[in-house]
Amino acid sequence: PVLKVALMGLGGYATRVAEAMQQCKRAKITGLVSGTPEKLKSWGEKYAVPEKNRYNYENADAIKNNPDIDAVYVITPNALHHDLVIRMAGAGKHVICEKPMGLNAREGKEMVAACKKAGKKLLVGYRMHFEPATLEVIRMRNAGEFGTLRFFQGLCGFRIGDPTQWRLNKALAGGGALMDIGIYALNGARYMVGEEPVWVTAQETKTDPVKFKEGVDETITFQLGFPGGIMASCLSTYNMNNLDRFFLDGDNGFAELQPAAGYGPVKGRTHKGPLQVQATLPQQTIQMDAMAAILLDGTDPVVPVDGEEAVRDLVIIDAIYQAAKTGEKIKLG
Ligand code: NAD
The missing domain is CATH 3.40.50.720 (NAD(P)-binding Rossmann-like Domain)
Known part of the structure; x- marks a missing residue:
């Protein structure tokens, strides 16, 4: 059907x-x-x-x-x-x-x-959870090809235009870059590492308080700590271009994706050479066919896309805002 x-x-x-x-x-x-x-x-x-x-x-x-x-x-x-x-x-x-x-x-x-x-x-609509090159890196990770993981870096952002758009309106967007584009670095940290973070620290910088009003974040750097000691360092911004880049590092190898969360095709390389897997269909085509299988056949995706999965991101986003505001290290879970 x-x-x-x-x-x-x-x-x-x-x-x-x-x-x-x-x-x-x-x-x-x-x-x-x-x-x-x-x-x-x-x-x-x-x-x-x-x-x-x-x-x-x-x-x-x-x-x-x-x-x-x-x-x-x-x-x-x-x-x-x-x-x-x-x-x-x-x-x-x-x-x-x-x-x-x-x-x-x-x-x-x-x-x-x-x-x-x-x-x-x-x-x-986490389209990256079905993206073939991304899934290949996750397969390699699960197969132990990177060895013990130590570090993830996620850089996501762009210079946003029109200051009147809803994305810069706290009431409609709920925040700024983190809600819109930084979420890809956060979500990416979770699916690339394959664990849930246990603490977060964050720092906010605002160069244009007229364009980025109260409650609308321009640039936030945040760090995540994972249970076994893996660290993630992420950047979320509405003020820098060319940021769409993931780096996953382990004792025996690494993966580097750029573009990493854009519409693609996602490209990258690992310690073994260029990633051979590349999508041949638009990400949203793959996503919607996969979602049909989830909803109609009850299939389980490799990386979940259900509401509980999204709540995990929102819990961490709340903590990132709190950490940026207070300067404190926030424990999760
Ligand atoms: P957009 O401004 O282009 O479209 C939003 C639509 O909502 C417009 O057609 C607008 O008319 C309508 N709308 C309904 N009620 C509205 C109201 N009260 N105020 C303003 N607009 C109203 O935005 P978009 O880029 O299409 O983003 C829509 C959603 O999709 C956002 O949640 C965004 O984060 C998400 N999004 C996801 C991806 C992705 O790659 N997964 C990419 C872009 C946007």
Whole structure:
């Protein structure tokens, strides 16, 4: 069977997802949710979504009675994820939610609980968890090819433009670069190391307090400590370009990825030479086919993409903000 997906929030990233889904074997766009009638019309025509499967934010709960839709993919600004995910689970649909899943761990836990109560699955759009070159590094790590791991470095950022965009509005974004792009370094640290961190320290720098208002982080460096002593050093920024780079170091070898979390193709090398595995399909195509298998067949991905996984990131994000503010080393778990 094919996963019948309604896209909610028809902005920049939804555009990319929709295009990539045209190559999916197991996922299909069958519904649309938007506050803009013209978008519902143009997207509906482009992707052959009939009028009866087009909704706005007021009447979206009626998706409940629509057998043409199995899952709703929430691709709105961050602050809307919490309520919309809970509403769609309440409407009896599986939910896929973009990252960051919520604004903080409390929101994330509420979302997980609501989906569980509704008996619906909650997945988060962690596209890198299905990315072939990334999975090859994880395979090598699990096979012991790097030996005992000691260190991970994750650098993620870009110079953000338009100061009026929602990403620079605390109320809609929940924060700044860390919520948007630094989360890739954090999440990457966890899947590249393959452990959960036990402490975090962090430092914040702000060079432009006009563009980056109170509560909107421009640049944060953070460090994570893992149980066996592995350390991670990460950079999250909205003020530096060309940062999309992972480095994983062990006693017997290393892996270096650049781009590491961008749309790809992810490229890299290890101590053995250039990474041979490279994606041939867009990441979102691979992601949506894999998510269809998770939701329809109950398959387990190598790196999880469920709500609990996303809550782990949100718990650490809360701790990074607290560490940056207080200067303290925050214990996790
Ligand atoms: P965007 O601004 O391009 O699109 C957001 C959409 O939400 C717009 O169509 C907008 O009209 C709609 N919207 C609905 N209610 C709104 C409101 N109250 N205020 C403002 N807009 C509202 O943003 P985007 O880049 O598509 O990001 C959307 C989500 O996707 C974010 O959570 C972001 O973090 C995530 N994202 C993920 C990736 C990824 O690679 N996984 C990449 C980009 C964005």
